[in-house]
Amino acid sequence: MSATETVEPTEDSSPEHTSPEEQVWLGLYRQLFRIRSFEERAYRLFMEGLVKGTSHLSLGQEAIAAGFGEAMRADDYTFATYRGHAHTLARGTPMTGVMGELLGRANGVCGGKGGSMHLTSVEHGAMGSYAIIGAHLPIANGAAWSAQVRGTGQVTVCFFGDGTTNIGAFHEALNLAKVWNLPVVFVCENNLYMEYTPIGDVTAVEHPAADRASAYGLESIIVDGNDPDVVFEVASTAIGRARDGGGPSLIEAKTYRHGGHSRADPGTYRPDEEVAEWRARDPVPTYRQRLRDRGVAEGALAAIETEAAADVDAATEAAKAAPPPAVEAAYTNVWADGGAAWRN
């Protein structure tokens, strides 16, 4: 029996026997599981002292990156924050280069000059991870403006946290995006905490992004950011509208981090009941169960998991084996001529 003969998914879920709908589900699960596996490894490597400095994980928040990653066209642009591992991977950036960058190795996507907070892979449309709150919203506008005047149909998606909604650049960017009708989708990952402070304690409105939308002539949109199907649908709609000249969107996706804000922060400022409630809504096992309930074969899911685990292992080994960047590399690429000279 093949997928052309039945709309019901079957136990045979190999790619050639899956329906288009099931392929989307498997794509979403693949994104979810790969990001989860990568982030768990990144955390372990941080605790082992191999990832230096800081790292901001998306554990618990994977469904947003997964849903948008699957909805975007290959030449669309992603602008992410310092919590950007997930969004960089979701565009298809190989794990090896991302892991190498986290470990400060020469094989990193930025040659070791960016680090965890500045992951970038232009060839995959990952236009950078920006570590100053709000900075990249105006920059995302610029990429959208460029696509608009070049007439390429490319859409820019810009991710940021709930804390960003209280900085000036957020408001400047939304206003200009609307005035210029830019093909840009702003996505607020509302994980309820601005670093260590409940967002509600420091924000004038209940919904930090959605309640501001009307001030910029935008629709107020709040979605369950832990549901990959919901995120994929809202992403597809907003991206499609932007591509068709319908202008910007602002989406507030509610989610929750499993861990703290960064590094080894245990997040003890969060009530136990709240953590437990969101743990029960962990997107990875809940989506897995949903796909099983829909009849997706265990084998198809297991294959995704096996492949992800192998990729994480390979990326880890490659990063550990890679040399640190050469000292001379510090003097390269300040300027477009490749160098760093400031005088003759």
Add this chain to the structure above:
Amino acid sequence: MAELITYRDAVARGLAQEMRRDPSVYFLGEDVAAAGGGFKATKGLFEEFGPERVRDTPISEEAILGAAMGAAMTGLKPVAEIMFSDFLATCWDLVAVEIPKTRYMTDGQVTLPLVIRTANGGGLRFGAQHSQAVENWAMAIPGLKVVAPSNPRDVIGLLAAAIRDPDPVMFFEQKSLYPTKGEVPDGEIVDELGVARTLRAGQDVTIVALASMVPRAMAAAEELDEIGISAEVIDLRCLVPLDTRTVVESVKRTSRLVTVEENPRLVGWGAEIVSIVGEECIWHLDGPLTRVTTPHIPLPSADALEDEFLPSVDRIVEATQKAVQ
């Protein structure tokens, strides 16, 4: 053939020259389109190039520079105007943290061919928040090129060079120079960044100046000539890249250096020139390395006070005499 035009009109001519030549050059800023700019330095561009390429923005400096940066990353060559250089402080994250570092942090994945034009400096009685000379702020940031022309011809040639440059360039137009006139040749003018110009040859002392301080240094040199001091005057034109060779070679001949800058005293660009000359020409020197600056105060508004504190021809003459004695 040549014609006499103002520094102000040279800005529009330089921009038009490059916008005609390269369709990827876009221009954005507050009141820059139909209004022709707060200083009327961009008159005529909107009429020639239309609202697509000459864009009015809200009063949102971060949005302006963000738009320029994102556009530069993805195939355009934007020129962004920040009306007064004082307003750079409202978008300093973009100027100091995003634009100059992104190429480096991505190890060359991103190129940022953009120009930030801004009206800089004092002399118009605008008070401390609309009169700062801040080219030294930009000079302190690795990853920014810094240009400050002193005359209409250089405005065109250096603006063209800045637009064609693949790196971010801060282009400081000295606002008190806008009405000044200078001779400009016909046809395309394109200069090279990082090349100083020796405007006047001399044997006794090298005076290094920038932007509005250049005509004052030239006037001082004429007065010094009358009292028997032969001054060489160098218009630095760019702070980054810095043409140290022209300065060092001159000082090796004259044995004395005076820098004239509009910045307040502390960490002005003259200090960097003095430091380089001190390191590289010490055995050639016959007098103290001398800086003429605005005192380390915010610039007052009243004409009597502003004129007192911006480096004047008299102060340059006096300081140079001391350096030569």
